[in-house]
Amino acid sequence: MADLTWRPVPHSRLTAAGPPRSSRRRSVMSTTVLAVIALAVVIVPLVVDLDQQYVDLAIANRPPSFAHLFGTDELGRDVLLRCVYALRVSLTVGVVAAVISAVAGTAVGALAGSIGGWFDRILMRLVDAVASVPHLLLGIVIVAILRPSLTAVIISIALTHWLTAARIVRSEVLSLRARPFIDAAIVGGASRSRVLMKHLLPNVAPQVLLATTLMVPHAVWHETALSFLGLGLPPHAASIGNMINDAQRSLLSGGWWMSLAPGALLIITTLAVSGLSGVWRDRLNPKRRTELTW
Amino acid sequence: MIRAIGRVTLRRLAFAVPVLLVVSFALFALAKASPFDPVERYFGVRIIGASPERVAQLRANWGVDEPVVAQYWAWLRHAVTGDLGDSLSLQQPVSAVIGDRLGWTVLLVFVGFTLALVLGLVLGTLAAWRHGSWPDRLITGSCYALEAAPVFWLGLAVLYVFALQLRWLPGGGVTTGAEPVSVGGVAVHMVLPVAVLAISQAPWFVLFVRQNLLESFTQDHVIGARARGLPDRLVVSGHALRTSLLPFLTLLGARLPELITGALLVETVFSWPGIARATVEAALNVDFALLGALTVLATGVVLLGNLLADVLYALADPRVALDG
Numbered sequence: 001m002a003d004l005t006w007r008p009v010p011h012s013r014l015t016a017a018g019p020p021r022s023s024r025r026r027s028v029m030s031t032t033v034l035a036v037i038a039l040a041v042v043i044v045p046l047v048v049d050l051d052q053q054y055v056d057l058a059i060a061n062r063p064p065s066f067a068h069l070f071g072t073d074e075l076g077r078d079v080l081l082r083c084v085y086a087l088r089v090s091l092t093v094g095v096v097a098a099v100i101s102a103v104a105g106t107a108v109g110a111l112a113g114s115i116g117g118w119f120d121r122i123l124m125r126l127v128d129a130v131a132s133v134p135h136l137l138l139g140i141v142i143v144a145i146l147r148p149s150l151t152a153v154i155i156s157i158a159l160t161h162w163l164t165a166a167r168i169v170r171s172e173v174l175s176l177r178a179r180p181f182i183d184a185a186i187v188g189g190a191s192r193s194r195v196l197m198k199h200l201l202p203n204v205a206p207q208v209l210l211a212t213t214l215m216v217p218h219a220v221w222h223e224t225a226l227s228f229l230g231l232g233l234p235p236h237a238a239s240i241g242n243m244i245n246d247a248q249r250s251l252l253s254g255g256w257w258m259s260l261a262p263g264a265l266l267i268i269t270t271l272a273v274s275g276l277s278g279v280w281r282d283r284l285n286p287k288r289r290t291e292l293t294w
Numbered sequence: 295m296i297r298a299i300g301r302v303t304l305r306r307l308a309f310a311v312p313v314l315l316v317v318s319f320a321l322f323a324l325a326k327a328s329p330f331d332p333v334e335r336y337f338g339v340r341i342i343g344a345s346p347e348r349v350a351q352l353r354a355n356w357g358v359d360e361p362v363v364a365q366y367w368a369w370l371r372h373a374v375t376g377d378l379g380d381s382l383s384l385q386q387p388v389s390a391v392i393g394d395r396l397g398w399t400v401l402l403v404f405v406g407f408t409l410a411l412v413l414g415l416v417l418g419t420l421a422a423w424r425h426g427s428w429p430d431r432l433i434t435g436s437c438y439a440l441e442a443a444p445v446f447w448l449g450l451a452v453l454y455v456f457a458l459q460l461r462w463l464p465g466g467g468v469t470t471g472a473e474p475v476s477v478g479g480v481a482v483h484m485v486l487p488v489a490v491l492a493i494s495q496a497p498w499f500v501l502f503v504r505q506n507l508l509e510s511f512t513q514d515h516v517i518g519a520r521a522r523g524l525p526d527r528l529v530v531s532g533h534a535l536r537t538s539l540l541p542f543l544t545l546l547g548a549r550l551p552e553l554i555t556g557a558l559l560v561e562t563v564f565s566w567p568g569i570a571r572a573t574v575e576a577a578l579n580v581d582f583a584l585l586g587a588l589t590v591l592a593t594g595v596v597l598l599g600n601l602l603a604d605v606l607y608a609l610a611d612p613r614v615a616l617d618g
Contacts (some may be wrong), residue, residue: 135550144577145328263447270442
């Protein structure tokens with residue numbers, strides 16, 4: 001498309017935004033990485049006959065070797081094995097929290113968009129108000145009130161992340177409402193709830209799904225940050241944040257490998273998830289194709 | 295123009311006050327709804343031996359059994375006069391706790407943000423100018439990776455390499471040993487935390503500048519400038535960058551919550567004497583007076599930032615109608 005409207009002047013490096021990098025390659029790579037991670041997270045705990053909590057002080061603080069690819073921690077636990085368990089916990093928290101906040105956000109957004117009027121105005125002002133509080137700080141307050149636990153972390157993430165979904169759903173519903181098929185349904189005698197459930201919601205579903213996927217890395221990040229501050233999951237539970245928090249102490253005595261693996265794993269997972277959802281978003285609305293989403 | 299800016303400021307403030315009230319009341323209500331009891335907390339295990347009269351007297355003094363609205367009203371009345379109550383965890387008035395630490399956080403955030411902006415502009419422009427080249431790929435690639443990296447992990451990595459292994463720079467606090475606080479000392483101690491904060495915030499700006507520049511290369515005035523034979527350098531800095539920077543201003547306001555979050559984590563890693571430590575202490579000890587005040591303060595800063603960004607935008611682009 002860009003070629004028709006803009007022909008780069010020869011001998012100049014100033015060129016227009018070309019087509020984005022091969023989205024097929026990106027999606028294949030992201031899918032492969034995610035599949036490997038998913039397999040590892042699901043299968044390793046079933047197959048490997050090793051306990052990630054197994055403490056063996058004789059092999060504590062060992063740097064990476066063939067026996068322990070990412071070394072062992074201060075209690076002699078295998079870092080890689082513990083990482084797999086940690087990622088399992090972190091991803092579970094992330095997915096559950098993302099789904100809860102997507103459901104809550106969809107409910108708020110759909111109600112605001114379809115009812116409209118003062119109801120819409122009040123709800124959206126509420127969304128603006130919550131959005132003005134820094135996420136992590138609000139999350140910390142919620143965890144402080146509920147005391148640090150798995151449930152508290154999930155609630156804390158859900159309560160701070162539903163805004164995105166609410167805004168997306170509302171604007172989608174508003175633009176759908178102007179379309180003829182909705183008028184047709186109303187003329188045909190469909191009730192307000194039927195229009196909402198049968199016509200509006202199914203049409204916003206792909207966008208919601210996309211937003212939910214993009215929310216997972218955010219949620220994992222939030223959990224990790226809370227755990228790192230000591231406000232997340234209980235200290236004995238393996239989670240990425242807890243592992244990095246534990247590794248902080250060993251870092252002073254030179255144990256770099258204990259924080260390297262959990263961080264690197266988190267980065268790779270996040271990149272894969274956002275890579276995949278970037279491709280997906282380009283397919284959903286080809287007009288708004290942007291490289292920023294990757 | 296000035297009148298329009300005054301109007302938008304007033305309107306934004308009219309939004310900010312209710313938001314702050316709602317946020318503070320919600321926090322208050324949440325604290326009340328929690329199973330936590332400040333009087334029990336005050337006594338700790340000694341509550342078993344404490345005389346019931348004394349417990350009752352303290353309850354009456356603190357007014358913990360009054361309705362939420364009455365308590366909130368009492369808090370608000372004191373808050374507007376600058377009395378935010380006492381911090382349970384640090385045994386100090388909340389205003390003193392915040393006053394001691396806020397300066398350090400503001401210093402870190404301000405320098406870090408400025409550096410992030412400069413990095414964003416320079417690297418973003420470079421990447422867009424040399425679109426598709428290896429510097430572009432290197433910059434874009436590292437931005438994606440940095441965006442995915444948790445800032446505290448990045449901080450630990452930097453701490454390990456530059457403070458523990460190479461021993462180039464101090465890795466924590468603002469002074470070494472019992473040294474008094476000095477400008478030079480603080481400057482040296484600031485390098486690592488500021489760098490980490492800037493590097494963790496920059497990717498967003500870099501990618502944004504790059505994307506907007508690439509889009510503006512297809513706009514008529516840029517094509518026109520190039521058709522007239524102006525050198526690339528002038529076209530990029532004088533024509534393309536100018537128009538693509540406008541949305542950048544609004545973004546500054548939008549990034550503030552992220553910046554505060556980042557600063558909180560960076561401070562924790564580098565033992566910076568700002569508000570982060572106090573926030574975590576307050577959360578662990580269910581110190582609502584301090585936690586609530588910090589949250590309301592952060593919200594106020596975010597709202598103020600949005601207002602500033604809007605006003606700057608209007609000043610920079612006369613076409614913008616100030617009606618938001």
